[in-house]
Amino acid sequence: MLRSSKAGGDHVQRPTAPVPAQAVRFTTPVVETPGIFILTGWLWRFLRMLVLLPIQFPVSVATVTASVAVYVVFDWVGLTVLWTVVDLGLLVWWRRWPSSFKARVALRALATWRRFWIYRRHWQPVLVVSGLAESYLERQYLPQIRGVVCSAWADRVRVKLVAGTAPAEFEHRVAELAHGFGAPSCRVEVRGPRDLVLEFPRRDMLADPIDALPVPDSPEGVDLAALPVGRCEDGQPWRLRLHGAHVLTVGVTGAGKGSVLWSALRAMVPAIHAGTAQVWAIDPKRMELSYGRALFARYADAAEEAVELLEEAVAAMQDRAQRYAGRQRVHVPSVRDPFVVVVLDEVAFLTAYHPERDIRRRAENAIATLTSQGRSVGFCVLAALQDPRKEVLNLRNLFPDKVALRLDEASQVDMVLGEGARDRGANAHLIDPGLPGVGFVKLEGSPAPVRVRAAFVTDTDIDHMASRYSGASSVSDEVAR
Numbered sequence: 322m323l324r325s326s327k328a329g330g331d332h333v334q335r336p337t338a339p340v341p342a343q344a345v346r347f348t349t350p351v352v353e354t355p356g357i358f359i360l361t362g363w364l365w366r367f368l369r370m371l372v373l374l375p376i377q378f379p380v381s382v383a384t385v386t387a388s389v390a391v392y393v394v395f396d397w398v399g400l401t402v403l404w405t406v407v408d409l410g411l412l413v414w415w416r417r418w419p420s421s422f423k424a425r426v427a428l429r430a431l432a433t434w435r436r437f438w439i440y441r442r443h444w445q446p447v448l449v450v451s452g453l454a455e456s457y458l459e460r461q462y463l464p465q466i467r468g469v470v471c472s473a474w475a476d477r478v479r480v481k482l483v484a485g486t487a488p489a490e491f492e493h494r495v496a497e498l499a500h501g502f503g504a505p506s507c508r509v510e511v512r513g514p515r516d517l518v519l520e521f522p523r524r525d526m527l528a529d530p531i532d533a534l535p536v537p538d539s540p541e542g543v544d545l546a547a548l549p550v551g552r553c554e555d556g557q558p559w560r561l562r563l564h565g566a567h568v569l570t571v572g573v574t575g576a577g578k579g580s581v582l583w584s585a586l587r588a589m590v591p592a593i594h595a596g597t598a599q600v601w602a603i604d605p606k607r608m609e610l611s612y613g614r615a616l617f618a619r620y621a622d623a624a625e626e627a628v629e630l631l632e633e634a635v636a637a638m639q640d641r642a643q644r645y646a647g648r649q650r651v652h653v654p655s656v657r658d659p660f661v662v663v664v665l666d667e668v669a670f671l672t673a674y675h676p677e678r679d680i681r682r683r684a685e686n687a688i689a690t691l692t693s694q695g696r697s698v699g700f701c702v703l704a705a706l707q708d709p710r711k712e713v714l715n716l717r718n719l720f721p722d723k724v725a726l727r728l729d730e731a732s733q734v735d736m737v738l739g740e741g742a743r744d745r746g747a748n749a750h751l752i753d754p755g756l757p758g759v760g761f762v763k764l765e766g767s768p769a770p771v772r773v774r775a776a777f778v779t780d781t782d783i784d785h786m787a788s789r790y791s792g793a794s795s796v797s798d799e800v801a802r
């Protein structure tokens with residue numbers, strides 16, 4: 322039976338055979354909605370809006386209600402007096418307490434205005450055209466705007482997602498959203514299930530160069546785990562963790578890598594002066610670091626010397642680890658056991674470009690050992706690199722913290738900041754060449770990349786630092802101990 326040519330064959334449609342027309346077709350009947358239902362729906366929505374309006378916009382509703390009440394009771398004269406008094410009060414508030422006025426009045430009024438004029442007005446067309454509206458049974462579902470908050474530099478639009486969609490759909494369309502709402506960029510921050518925030522900058526807070534930040538007054542004022550090196554896009558200080566981390570700064574030539582290195586060193590010079598921190602510098606280009614040579618406990622520019630310096634650092638680190646074994650788990654910087662920062666400008670010179678294979682191998686081994694074992698015993702590698710590809714530096718994942726300055730290609734963003742960083746708005750390949758020192762970082766505790774700018778430490782600043790703080794660092798020769 323099963324072998325018969327008919328068995329099972331009746332139901333199999335051969336790929337080339339035409340689909341037969343159905344003799345009988347079942348379709349859902351179309352029933353016209355009675356007008357009364359439509360009217361009831363509209364009325365229900367209108368009443369709901371009236372009830373919710375005072376809850377959603379209490380200040381605006383109170384203002385309009387009070388104005389109407391005063392007009393009804395006291396006519397135009399009363400209304401004019403009321404508004405004159407209110408305006409004078411606002412004027413005094415603005416002049417006397419400008420920041421509180423800005424936070425409580427100006428930015429809130431701006432948020433209400435932009436919510437309706439920019440976001441509500443363009444929401445449907447932008448989302449439909451960019452493919453973020455969902456369709457189901459011939460009905461269209463749009464993510465909802467839950468609120469708009471304005472800060473001094475950006476609008477944050479809180480959005481409730483349509484059930485069954487994922488934040489990744491927004492992350493893949495940041496360019497469409499930015500253009501759609503007339504913003505220079507858009508970043509997506511996921512706050513919880515079906516809850517995300519779209520951040521649209523209104524102006525660039527990092528457009529102007531930042532002068533070198535003040536040097537802390539004393540070594541006690543230096544927090545090696547949070548050195549201020551510049552500013553974040555929201556105006557907050559950008560702090561770089563060196564103690565307990567390794568930092569890789571990547572950017573094309575002229576991207577401003579030097580300003581990240583020098584800002585970090587500037588923030589810790591009192592500790593260098595007191596001898597609780599040391600800088601071991603490798604400067605293959607002989608341009609970037611040679612200026613502040615007096616600040617360094619060790620310095621090398623030639624390849625052979627540089628590799629020896631790295632191997633000395635490994636020996637010192639291992640010696641310290643041996644002394645700590647079983648006795649101490651956390652490194653506390655002291656004159657005896659200073660925090661050692663190995664600064665490596667253009668690390669690829671040693672790991673990829675040097676013609677001698679032995680130099681490349683030794684340099685790579687030493688960097689790998691320092692980055693994988695140095696954190697807990699107070700050794701940190703602070704490196705700069707132009708090209709982040711694996712062939713150039715296959716150790717890049719041993720650096721827990723990375724800074725992406727201006728990059729050549731879009732694909733390099735995820736190489737530096739990790740997968741998905743570009744989708745979340747870290748467009749390091751689109752940074753304006755006229756903005757050196759601008760880049761993206763991932764701050765602790767948040768997967769969303771943050772745009773930052775390093776302060777610019779000029780040659781004069783370096784001269785001053787070198788003459789004021791040099792010579793005091795007690796170079797403890799750990800290898801000898």
Ligand SMILES: Nc1ncnc2c1ncn2[C@@H]1O[C@H](COP(=O)(O)OP(=O)(O)OP(=O)(O)O)[C@@H](O)[C@H]1O
Binds near residue numbers: 573774
């Ligand atoms: N943070 C900054 N703010 C303003 N201008 C900066 C900043 N950083 C660098 N610049 C300017 O950009 C120029 C190039 O910077 P820098 O030499 O640090 O780049 P780089 O990435 O180290 O380049 P290279 O890899 O070629 O050494 C500097 O001479 C300076 O004029």
